[in-house]
Amino acid sequence: MSQTIELIPGNTLITATPEEGRQLAVKMSRLIIKATQPDAAVRERLRGVYAEDPTMLIAIGHTVAAEFATIAAANNYWR
Amino acid sequence: MSQTIELIPGNTLITATPEEGRQLAVKMSRLIIKATQPDAAVRERLRGVYAEDPTMLIAIGHTVAAEFATIAAANNYWR
Amino acid sequence: MSQTIELIPGNTLITATPEEGRQLAVKMSRLIIKATQPDAAVRERLRGVYAEDPTMLIAIGHTVAAEFATIAAANNYWR
Amino acid sequence: MSQTIELIPGNTLITATPEEGRQLAVKMSRLIIKATQPDAAVRERLRGVYAEDPTMLIAIGHTVAAEFATIAAANNYWR
Amino acid sequence: MSQTIELIPGNTLITATPEEGRQLAVKMSRLIIKATQPDAAVRERLRGVYAEDPTMLIAIGHTVAAEFATIAAANNYWR
Amino acid sequence: MSQTIELIPGNTLITATPEEGRQLAVKMSRLIIKATQPDAAVRERLRGVYAEDPTMLIAIGHTVAAEFATIAAANNYWR
Numbered sequence: 001m002s003q004t005i006e007l008i009p010g011n012t013l014i015t016a017t018p019e020e021g022r023q024l025a026v027k028m029s030r031l032i033i034k035a036t037q038p039d040a041a042v043r044e045r046l047r048g049v050y051a052e053d054p055t056m057l058i059a060i061g062h063t064v065a066a067e068f069a070t071i072a073a074a075n076n077y078w079r
Numbered sequence: 080m081s082q083t084i085e086l087i088p089g090n091t092l093i094t095a096t097p098e099e100g101r102q103l104a105v106k107m108s109r110l111i112i113k114a115t116q117p118d119a120a121v122r123e124r125l126r127g128v129y130a131e132d133p134t135m136l137i138a139i140g141h142t143v144a145a146e147f148a149t150i151a152a153a154n155n156y157w158r
Numbered sequence: 159m160s161q162t163i164e165l166i167p168g169n170t171l172i173t174a175t176p177e178e179g180r181q182l183a184v185k186m187s188r189l190i191i192k193a194t195q196p197d198a199a200v201r202e203r204l205r206g207v208y209a210e211d212p213t214m215l216i217a218i219g220h221t222v223a224a225e226f227a228t229i230a231a232a233n234n235y236w237r
Numbered sequence: 238m239s240q241t242i243e244l245i246p247g248n249t250l251i252t253a254t255p256e257e258g259r260q261l262a263v264k265m266s267r268l269i270i271k272a273t274q275p276d277a278a279v280r281e282r283l284r285g286v287y288a289e290d291p292t293m294l295i296a297i298g299h300t301v302a303a304e305f306a307t308i309a310a311a312n313n314y315w316r
Numbered sequence: 317m318s319q320t321i322e323l324i325p326g327n328t329l330i331t332a333t334p335e336e337g338r339q340l341a342v343k344m345s346r347l348i349i350k351a352t353q354p355d356a357a358v359r360e361r362l363r364g365v366y367a368e369d370p371t372m373l374i375a376i377g378h379t380v381a382a383e384f385a386t387i388a389a390a391n392n393y394w395r
Numbered sequence: 396m397s398q399t400i401e402l403i404p405g406n407t408l409i410t411a412t413p414e415e416g417r418q419l420a421v422k423m424s425r426l427i428i429k430a431t432q433p434d435a436a437v438r439e440r441l442r443g444v445y446a447e448d449p450t451m452l453i454a455i456g457h458t459v460a461a462e463f464a465t466i467a468a469a470n471n472y473w474r
Binding site: 184 | 238243244245248249250251263265266269270272273274279283286287290292296297299300304306307310311
């Protein structure tokens with residue numbers, strides 16, 4: 001993995017709103033894939049695969065849910 | 080992902096009841112899929128696939144469970 | 159998803175006993191599948207598939223475990 | 238699912254030791270499979286399948302881990 | 317499952333260090349597989365399969381992560 | 396598993412920043428794979444497989460999310 005890729009934008013889990021926290025969850029899950037497959041052309045090709053595959057789309061959703069759980073706890077659920 | 084798609088309706092995890100929290104979990108998991116596959120026609124076609132596939136239906140259930148865990152904690156379990 | 163399907167029977171996560179909490183976990187996981195595939199005939203056909211497939215049975219177990227974790231926390235583990 | 242199957246032996250998550258808690262996690266995960274596939278002959282046949290399949294064995298381990306997490310929390314980790 | 321297999325070495329989740337906690341997570345996940353497939357010769361054969369299969373290796377990692385989450389919480393994260 | 400492989404670099408879950416915590420999550424998930432498949436040549440070959448497979452990349456992301464959840468909690472979310 002390229003150590004030069006930033007894994008957490010802004011280097012914080014704290015966000016102003018749940019919506020921003022959700023966006024961060026999406027970004028964090030994508031950055032792991034980017035770090036594992038740094039070639040943008042390959043990632044673009046794979047995007048065409050998973051965007052049409054329901055099993056993969058569901059798995060992406062599950063992964064984002066896991067990231068979001070951590071972010072939501074960090075923000076005390078924006079209560 | 081299109082940044083114009085709202086990922087959390089109402090921008091809050093707080094709901095009046097467990098039932099509404101469960102509905103939010105379903106919506107949030109669907110919005111991630113929508114953000115990943117913005118083409119409504121493709122999503123409609125994929126729906127016909129996963130709605131008949133038990134493995135995918137179970138995986139959807141698992142994903143909703145993960146989202147709901149976060150929402151339930153946010154609402155202090157509606158105790 | 160049909161909005162007329164009740165997703166959480168009784169609209170509460172609180173149960174009198176762990177056994178009832180476990181039953182609720184099973185019901186909640188099934189209701190997500192019901193909401194995603196409202197056709198009872200299709201669900202009945204799929205039941206014949208997953209009840210004979212060890213991978214699917216294990217995945218069902220994992221999903222119920224996730225739902226139960228939330229219910230158990232809601233009930234302070236019935237301590 | 239047959240409502241006559243007991244899903245949590247003893248109707249409690251509290252155990253005297255971590256070892257007993259772990260055994261309970263195994264039992265609880267098996268009882269969900271039993272409730273979903275009540276036919277003992279079918280379960281015995283499927284056992285011959287998953288006991289030789291590494292993917293399924295790993296998935297069983299993941300499911301038990303999820304059940305155990307809840308049981309361990311219920312017992313305040315036997316600290 | 318053979319009831320004679322010890323599922324948690326030492327019958328405690330408490331360890332002196334994170335490293336030992338991680339080793340315990342690995343052992344606990346393996347003991348579930350051992351309990352499910354008590355035949356050492358079969359397990360040895362399956363090891364040759366999963367050690368060369370990236371999907372299975374990733375799934376093992378996910379399972380260990382789940383076990384470790386519980387152990388880490390039990391030890392108050394060794395703070 | 397080779398007992399000589401260090402599973403948690405630095406033998407602590409505490410990190411100075413979320414970014415470092417995320418890097419630790421990636422390392423910890425990789426070290427489990429390394430411990431399970433100690434042959435570097437095999438791991439290098441498998442890397443060529445999973446780096447081009449969207450399902451595996453998503454599964455890696457899910458695993459890292461699980462490790463990170465524990466690390467984030469250990470660090471009180473760097474609040």
